[in-house]
Amino acid sequence: MKGKGLLQRLGFLKSMGFGIFLLVFILILSVISTILPQNQEVQFYVEGYSEYLAELIFILGLDHIYTSSLFAMLFGALAINLLLCNTMRLGKTIRKVRQRYNIAAMKKISSYKLTKPMNDSLALSYIFKGYGAAGIFKYKCKEGIYFSSKNTLGYFGSWFLHLGIMLIILSYIYGQATFFSGEVFGVPGERMNLEGTEVFAEIRSFDVSYREDGSVEQYITELQLQDTSGEQRQHGSISVNNPMRYRGYSFYQTSMGWAAECEAFKAFIPLKSQLIYEKTALNIPEENIAIALTKFYPDFAADSMNFSSLSDKPNNPALLYSIFYRNELVKMDIVKPGEYIQWNDYSFTIDNFRRYTYLKVNKMRGQLGAAIGGLLIILGLALTFYVKPRELAIKQEGEMLFIYGKAAEQNRNNSGMNTLSIENFINNKEDGIDVK
Amino acid sequence: MLSEKQGFLMALMLYSLAALTYIMFLVSKKLKLSTYGSWFVRAGLIFHTLALAMRTIETSYLPLTSQYEFATSFAWGISLFFVGFEWKYKIRSLGAFATPLILIVTFYAALQSSEIKPLMPALQSKWLFVHVSTAIFSYGSFAIACAVSIMFIIRDRLKESDFTSNHMPQLSILDNMSYKAITFGFFMLTIVIITGAIWAERAWGRYWQWDPKETWSFITWIIYAIYLHVRLNRGWKNKKAAWYAVVGFLSILFTYIGVNTILAGYHSY
Known part of the structure; x- marks a missing residue:
């Protein structure tokens, strides 16, 4: 009894109905994920939605659907469904392939009355062709019955397809579970450690190439990867769509911006000097003061409403800074690079602007599995839709010739041959071929 | 020489005529109208193809990178599939249902900016053309379905x-x-x-x-x-x-x- 119960449960888990239920569930969650803003602060949902709806959002993890347990469980269940379905399907598929030469598994499609004995290979070919066995096919005789089959691989289409989907799901789950994400950024000459690894990256150069019309053609970073001793391990150029690969790590050209040298003084005595990036600040905690490079305008232009940059080339550079004292904004203005910025006893200079590059670094395992999965899906679909298995059998009983097939309408092709022409051919009424 | 804009407008006009004549065929049941519809849509497809070719020559890449370019290519895809299906199945009345879809997508393209912009770095990939051109065939096929x-x-x-x-x-x-x-x-x-x-x-x-x-x-x-x-x-x-x-x-x-x-x-x- 226990065994039967387990089998029943397995039967449900492998069923198409369960698979479709999971797909519909995933579909609904996917739709919600594009309607409901994801990964927002708790307050966003509390204020934006009713109390009950907000609670439901948190319980089901709808605020972060793609990383929620529910979503992971659904994909896990789908992988199990596919695994069980495919395991059980394999036996059935192999049985189908073996039954190619089993007339009991076929249906009688048509019959012809023979006026002469018929055992000529040309006639057999002609009949097989007439019933859709055109192209590459073989026939064999088994116990006086002629069998022909083609596109047998088509039986495995659905199997490959489901295996491919399963591989992609498993590879994706594995990839997500072991995903590494890091960053490398800086101006040329900077060297930094890729956090959490023993890889060091030195930015050798960063260039922006322009077309004649002034539009950006490409962002190119020349990067050298080193080990802890500073020995070069890899060296190359990275641009958008052309990442650098090193031991599973991929370095992507993701972004760029401006950086400058910032110096702070108190009563003209130097306090601190540091490279700061756009939207970052030079902070002096002991003095409770900070200056932020709020925005850099390489080609500054101003009208009554706005500040803007006419291009991203430093034709007329200007910068917007913000000074914070005891965490409060105390001054904000536009100045030229290198110009003295004064607030009370403090003074600052922001100068020597350079472009910095920002590279995202990922290490995602399971990509090979996903790639094989993708190929299997394409192969599976091609086999399922366009490689239809066909089987035919010709059996002679006395004066009668019987044609058997798996599916009559599938085995008919558009060769233009009809039963009459086949009968004429067999009985040598039309073509004048001597059929013994 | 035919410009891209002229080719596109000719295609739009011919598709409009095709939709009109196919629908009139459905209403009036005059077979001749369906023949005209078929010729209009085929002529439209030729002009549309020329328009896309002209744009490709002008930009040096396939027109698949902006809303306008994808919309016009999508409409071309539906048109191509429709002509293929009509030729294979010899069903004239299908035009009354397919050409309005071609027209809607072509009009959508006409509403978009057709300005030619240099290809941004993110779009400079050979995968773009495989990815988007297969989308044209996929969407075109679904439209016919x-x-x-x-x-x-x-x-x-x-x-x-x-x-x-x-x-x-x-x-x-x-x-x-x-x-x-x-x-x-x-x-x-x-x-x-x-x-x-x-x-x-x-x-x-x-x-x-x-x-x-x-x-x-x-x-x-x-x-x-x-x-x-x-x-x-x-x-x-x-x-x-x-x-x-x-x-x-x-x-x-x-x-x-x-x-x-x-x-x-x-x-x-």
Whole structure:
């Protein structure tokens, strides 16, 4: 009894109905994920939605659907469904392939009355062709019955397809579970450690190439990867769509911006000097003061409403800074690079602007599995839709010739041959071929 | 020499004429009108092809990189599939259902900016052309499946007459046509998603990151996957399948137009 119960449960888990239920569930969650803003602060949902709806959002993890347990469980269940379905399907598929030469598994499609004995290979070919066995096919005789089959691989289409989907799901789950994400950024000459690894990256150069019309053609970073001793391990150029690969790590050209040298003084005595990036600040905690490079305008232009940059080339550079004292904004203005910025006893200079590059670094395992999965899906679909298995059998009983097939309408092709022409051919009424 | 704009406008005009004559054929039941419709749409396809070729020559890349370019290529794809289906199945009345779809997408293209912009770094990839051109074939095929399914739904409601028996195929044939178009569209959509994933890995660092466009392509893929499962395994055919194909195409339209206009993501070119 226990065994039967387990089998029943397995039967449900492998069923198409369960698979479709999971797909519909995933579909609904996917739709919600594009309607409901994801990964927002708790307050966003509390204020934006009713109390009950907000609670439901948190319980089901709808605020972060793609990383929620529910979503992971659904994909896990789908992988199990596919695994069980495919395991059980394999036996059935192999049985189908073996039954190619089993007339009991076929249906009688048509019959012809023979006026002469018929055992000529040309006639057999002609009949097989007439019933859709055109192209590459073989026939064999088994116990006086002629069998022909083609596109047998088509039986495995659905199997490959489901295996491919399963591989992609498993590879994706594995990839997500072991995903590494890091960053490398800086101006040329900077060297930094890729956090959490023993890889060091030195930015050798960063260039922006322009077309004649002034539009950006490409962002190119020349990067050298080193080990802890500073020995070069890899060296190359990275641009958008052309990442650098090193031991599973991929370095992507993701972004760029401006950086400058910032110096702070108190009563003209130097306090601190540091490279700061756009939207970052030079902070002096002991003095409770900070200056932020709020925005850099390489080609500054101003009208009554706005500040803007006419291009991203430093034709007329200007910068917007913000000074914070005891965490409060105390001054904000536009100045030229290198110009003295004064607030009370403090003074600052922001100068020597350079472009910095920002590279995202990922290490995602399971990509090979996903790639094989993708190929299997394409192969599976091609086999399922366009490689239809066909089987035919010709059996002679006395004066009668019987044609058997798996599916009559599938085995008919558009060769233009009809039963009459086949009968004429067999009985040598039309073509004048001597059929013994 | 014909400019891209002239070619596009000629195609738009010819598609409009084709839609008009096909619908008049359906209403007046005059066979000659369907012949005109067929010629108009074929001529429209020729001008459309020339327009796309002219733009390709001008830009040095296939017109697949902006809303306008994708819309005009999408309309071209539907048109190409329609001409192919009409030629293969010899069903003139299909034009009354397919040409309005071609026209809608062509008009949508006409509403977009056709300004030629230099290719931004993110779009400089050979994968772009594989990814987007397969999308044209996929969407075009789904559009024809939708047109055939609408025809099925209408044919199903009409009383049997000389016109329906002579010019509208049997329901089983329409059902099969829709299925064939969906299988091809699904095959292509799968390639679209896979090539998109490969490209995303090279450009953004992850082959799947639930960007709204990715998510909606996935949703559309699930919709058609369910269709194929229930059809092949449960014999789900005819009217239910026809309505389902129409819903599937609405999902395609949302993936293409809705996502780009309503939802923000990486695909905002």
